[in-house]
Amino acid sequence: MTSLHDDTIFALSSGAGTAGVAVVRLSGPRSFAALEALTGKAVPKARYAALRLLRDPESGARLDEALVLAFKGPASFTGEDVVELHLHGGRAVVMGVLDALDRIEGLRPAEAGEYSRRAFENNKLDLTEAEGLNDLIHAQTAAQREQALRQMDGALRELYEDWRSRLVGHLAHLEADIDFPDEDLPEGVAGAVKPNIAALCTEITQHLVDGRRGEALREGYRIVIMGEPNAGKSTLLNALAKSDIAIVSDEEGTTRDVIEIQLDLGGFPVRLIDTAGVRESTGAIEQEGIRRALKRAEEADLRLVLVRADDWPILPTSMEKWLDEKAMLVITQTDRADMFHVKHDKLPGKVIDVAYVSAKKSHGLDDLFKRLEDHVRDAMAPREAPSLTRVRHRRALEEAVEHLTRFDQNAGFDAVLAAEDVRMAARALAVSLGVSASRTSLTSFSPTSVSGNELPDVSRGTSDFWPASLTLT
Secondary structure: OOOOOOOEEEEEOOOOOOEEEEEEEEEOOOHHHHHHHHHOOOOOOOOOOEEEEEEOOOOOOEEEEEEEEEEOOOOOOOOOOEEEEEEEEOHHHHHHHHHHHHOOOOEEEOOOOHHHHHHHHOOOOOHHHHHHHHHHHHOOOHHHHHHHHHHHOOHHHHHHHHHHHHHHHHHHHHHHHHHOOOOOOOOOHHHHHHHHHHHHHHHHHHHHOOOOHHHHHHHOEEEEEEEOOOOOHHHHHHHHHOOOOOOOOOOOOOOOOOEEEEEEEOOEEEEEEEOOOOOOOOOHHHHHHHHHHHHHHHHOOEEEEEEEOOOOOOOOHHHHOOOOOOEEEEEEOHHHOOHHHHOOOOOOOOOOEEEEOEOOOOEOHHHHHHHHHHHHHHHHOOOOOOOOOOHHHHHHHHHHHHHHHHHHHHOOOOHHHHHHHHHHHHHHHHHHHOEOOOOOOOOOOOEOOOOHHHOOOOOOOOOOOOOOOOOOO
16 A cells, blocks of 8 residues: 555545435545444455445444445555445435544544545646646536546646656756766757757747636636626626526616626636626715726626617727727617617727627527627637646746746856756746656656645546446445
């Protein structure tokens, strides 16, 4: 058994609440002993299911008749001995088993993310794979699921490992030139590796220029509805959400705060945000609502700028600055205006599209949905290379690019400084993987410090954890 811990942890790994089946998992050196204490029988053969009567080790009271499985470390998700108890999902059953486990010496409840942390520390997965597992657990759309599976399978790890291993190879040549200046080594090593490092720097830079695809897919594409009071923002929000989320009234300034809902558009996650009407206001509450609206508009991936059909083609002055390449113009309340007057070929500013709707009459909503769906798909469609999914990745790669750019400046006159820049770039890539920067080989690695709260609170997630076959004994 491979383990860095002397204690054994346990937790309910299935969802909370009443269900047909609840799964409690144990991981650590006393997992098998705890199972024997609960069943009074020997541990079943690894990866084979056994039906066992569970009793409280202290009182002997019956707890449940459960399906139990044992996984011998290191062939488990955490790399330790692992036990699964498949219980009936009633609250009394689950609490009874958890209470009994808590009284067994050497066992304690798991902390949030601790199963994945142990897998990370036992070299069963790197930090990007752990993050992918966390994203998979929280995926709400098909596109999120696909991105999470790709990252959990090691797509990001393989890309970053390739970059780092190439840097380590170049660094070896640079350091040899420094450490053995009298040896018969090719002259101008820094100059010789310079084109290769420049090409690698370009690869990383191109990876960074992705329009936040991965992050937007993970967190949700932000679409902000904005406009002057009574432009139909809340009515449109309710129509798109197909629910009465926001209060709709002819009274101006009804919406004072930001209202946000989650949508699934063609398999992609969208955060649809309604904001307060933008206008000159003397009221403190409305001013704060407008401030928040403008802040969300700045952060938006796409802005739906609403203009009443009665006002079109004259644009409100407050909306002119927002009509750029991140804006879609939406002409609302078309049921109140002559459509010949409403239709207009010339688009203002740099807006990407224009739509005509009457949310009250449900006119044009299907067309708007289709336009939004196409836009979101174009913005977040996966590329061949795996996408950045976290700010942590982006910062590490930006740091690597910074060092490689400086290498280009130092390579011609100071070999020591040039080598140090390559070393720091490799270190930045190591940080993105959670790899010890002292390693020169990436086939195995030593995990760096990581908070348990950054890892998913689960106890399975790789193919070698789930048994290839189950036999009931």
